[in-house]
Amino acid sequence: MKAMKAANLGVLFLIELGAFAAAAYWGFTLDAPTPVTWLAGLGAPLVLIVLWALFGSPRARFKTRGAGRAAFEVLWFGAGVAALFAAGAWQWAVAFAALCVVSKTLAVVWGQ
Template identity: 65%
Template structure:
């Protein structure tokens, strides 16, 4: 069960990135700008994760700062889906994040 949760954690990370990309690609703007937004939004999230969220982050966060960062980071993915007109996917991502992260804390993952 713990190993499965690690897989779910990875999938929700990808879901947040996919949500950000979907938001960018679905903007009602000129095609080149939509492409830029679709690539830049997940790139920004990746950069933030590399700086603060990854195991080998340059500036790793701990405790409440880590919880706040992850809430904002995963929340950005869910909000991007909501803003792109996919409320069911946004809710599904948010619920998966809450459940999986709660289990990860409980199990010390």
């Protein structure tokens, strides 16, 4: 059980990175002029990084708890899923959403 909990902590970290990657993928795959795709590809994950630093990280400036924390995480990880859908990678979006639900559910059950 200890190994499963440790593995889930690793998965939690990877899905955080996955949300950043999904936002960047969306930006870089926009059907727009090159400067716009670069701005979106770098700017979208930057927005998620700032939001995570302010509200989601263990050392966040504004701590979220309970329902507020749950709402933040649904919106934050949902942004990664939505970015994949918007980029046309719906299979990856479904897989990412399922992984987020399973991992976050285990984290709540195990008190991570």
